Amino acid sequence: MYKHIITIFLVSLLTIQAFIPINNAAAVDGLSINATVKGEHTLEIEDNGSVTSDVIFNLFPEGEATSNERKPMDVVIVFDKSGSMKDVVRGGSSKLELAQEAVDQAVNIFFENSKKGFDDRFGLVTFDSVVQYTINNLHSNPNIVYNRVKNESAEGGTNYSDPLKEAKDLLLNAKDNGKYSGPRDQYIIFMTDGKPTNSTSQQNISGNYKELIKYQDYQKQYSYNSYRDKVLAGQFAFFENELYIVSDNQKDISGNYTLHFDSNSDGNNIAFTHDRKVYLYSKSNPTVPQKIVEHTREQALEIAKNNITLLSIGFGEEHQLDMNLLAELSSLSNGKAERASGENIVDVFKDISDSISAEYPSLSNGFIRFVLPSGVTVQQNDKVRIIKEEVDGKNEDVVYMNLSDIKFNPTPPQAGDQSLQYNLPLIFTSPGDYSFSFDVLYNSGKNAKRGLKYDVNVVIPLKKIEFRQKTKTIKIGERIKVEDYLSFTPLNATNKTIKEVLNIGDTSPISIEKIGNEWYVKGETIGFTEIKAVADYKYPTISDEMTIVIKKEDGTTGGTNPEGGTESGEDSDSYGKW
Known part of the structure; x- marks a missing residue:
């Protein structure tokens, strides 16, 4: 969106100028999961330098679910209303309209299931470059969520970290305020259609900083020509969805401030407010995108530490999203990330809502996780992601493969059901002995089968x-x-x-x-x-x-060859066959 705005500004000017931790929770009562893994144990690398072989997982859900068995839950929907949500993706409908429909369907499911005496509660955070709205308290009526979402409009950038913090704080503040005195399951359903472009962070600063002035005000104060020259020279920055001009006014400032990081349009700027004015902390800073990601990871870690499960939905095309980042953020709390399109965003929301709120407990939010050894890779897709993760003090590639929910009503599908079998192609590019350990996890890790072993020897064959x-x-x-x-x-x-x-x-x-x-x-x-x-x-x-x-030592054979004639005595390795 910001690139579009900047283009309009520049065209206008030229025209005028003549141009971590894991949740350690008990298993869901009555439900459990077992699993087996099998595959080839000897493989030969092919002429193209690799060999692909399927590992086959068979799942065995066990137990019997009882109606009204699950805990009450708190759910906060974190809803992206950034400018790109205006994009039309299906049948003339924008992303925003489809996401609003998805929330409506999810709310309907929550509403029906909440009638069964669970004391479920619901909240909402909306965001673009900043947090735009946070519901005051969690509410037992989920319709209050949709009533707000349906009136949202799309604008601004994409801030992951601040709305996730708002959602976490909302859940923590409400944790002990429900009618139900026992433990509660808490979830954040985080829906975004883009990569993170904004964040904030508290820091101590000290220095001489230039004031940022809104572009309309700058024109009034310093003339249109000065404004034009500033824009053409790239002396502008975005702050909270507004375009500002970098003025020549400077001020010495020190203290603890909230720094606003913005990578929209590759601007990579950092700004802050002081005495109701905005100042530029750093411009065109190449560390800004990474800092924004770091701030987001920090919030995801806090969510995990507080036993809240983060369920992420990336809404859009693969190139518009960072699904690996979303998978990483969710994995910290044993949640999973899914990519949705205009065709299935409603279904994705409905599936998540139903799986966490259904009357009968189920095995939901499932995935297979394992460390990927050097020399092996997998083909990433909507179900399979590779993320960086610290394992036993080492930074490892870890694979997450999403699994479908297993419904108990009251019993699960029987062993051998096709829905319980998964194939994962492993691509080996180097010879060696490989040992894998697979974890199968459901329900935020509360139901799990860990440590499934699989060994394989991979060779470059002698031909x-x-x-x-x-x-x-x-x-x-x-x-x-x-x-x-x-x-x-x-x-x-x-x-x-x-x-x-x-x-x-x-x-x-x-x-x-x-x-x-x-x-x-x-x-x-x-x-x-x-x-x-x-x-x-x-x-x-x-x-x-x-x-x-x-x-002989003198170099002769002392005889005749089988073809007749006398041996010449020459010292040669090219006799051929006699």
């Missing part, structure tokens, strides 16, 4: 061995190492061991000896014979042969 010369002449008493005369295809084959060397000629003028893992041939008497080297890999299918000629 051929070949003697580089077909005849080798040696003297009596001389010893040669067979491997020195062999070539291996491919050169980087995993197993280039020779399992055996055989004398396959009619005579035995040589001796063959294995020392360690190496093979040696020694000339014993005058004559000739053939040897055969056989590779260990896929024994005995890969082999080759070479003729060995044994001469």
Whole structure:
């Protein structure tokens, strides 16, 4: 949106100018999950440098659900109303209109399920570049959420961290205020259609800072020409959805302030307010995008520490979103992230709402998680994501594969049901021994089967061995190492061991000896014979042969060859076969 605004400004000017932690909770009563994993245990890397093999997971839900068994819950919907929500995506409907419909359907589900005496409560936070609205308190009637959402309009950038903090605080402040005195499940349903472009952070600052003035006010104070020159020189910044001009007014300021980070249109600016004026802390700062992500991670960690589950919905095309970031944020609290399109945003909202509020408990919010070893990758898609995560003090690639909900009504699908089987293609690019440990988690990790083991040996297969010369002449008493005369295809084959060397000629003028893992041939008497080297890999299918000629110390064989004639006595390795 901001790029569009800037373009309008510049075109107008030119025209005028003639141009972490994991929730440790008990299992949901009566429900459990078991699982098995299977796959090939030996794989060969193919000519393209990789090999793909499916790992197959079979799930076994167990137990029986009882009506009205679940805990009461608190749900806060965090709703993106940024400018890009105006985009039309399906049948003439904008993202905003479809998201409003999705919330309406979710609210209907919440409303029906809340009639069954659960004391569920609901809240709302809306945001763009900043938090625009936060409901005062959680309400037992979910319709209050939709009544606000249906009147929202789209504008501004996208701020993840501040609305997540608002939602977390809203849940924590309400935690002990329900009619139900026992524990409550708490959820944040976070819906966004873009990557984060804004955040805030409290910091101590000290320095001389330039004042930012709203562009309309700047024109009035300093003339249109001055305003035009500032814009053309790039001396502008956005602050809370407004365009400001960087003035020449400066002031020494120190203290603790809320810094506003803004990466819209690649501006990468940081600003703050002081005495009801806005000042520029830093302009075109390349660290701004990363700082915005860091601020968001901090809030997701706080959400996880307080046993709140974050469920994220990325609404839009893959390139418009950072689904890996959304998956990472949700994973910290054992929640999951899903991408929705204009075709299914309503269904995604309905599924999430139903799974967490249904009368009968279910296995929901499920995924498979495992550390991805170096030399292995997976194809990322709407169901599978790779995120960076600290595991045992190391920064690892961790795979999250989303699983469908398993409904209990009151019993689950039976073993062997196709809905309980998942295939995950693993792509191996390096040889080695790989050990995987898979965790299957549902219900924010409360129902889990952890530590499913799978081992596989991956090799670069040996395809051929070949003697580089077909005849080798040696003297009596001389010893040669067979491997020195062999070539291996491919050169980087995993197993280039020779399992055996055989004398396959009619005579035995040589001796063959294995020392360690190496093979040696020694000339014993005058004559000739053939040897055969056989590779260990896929024994005995890969082999080759070479003729060995044994001469006297003076270089003669002392005899005639089988074709007739007298031996010349020349010291040559190119006799060929006699």
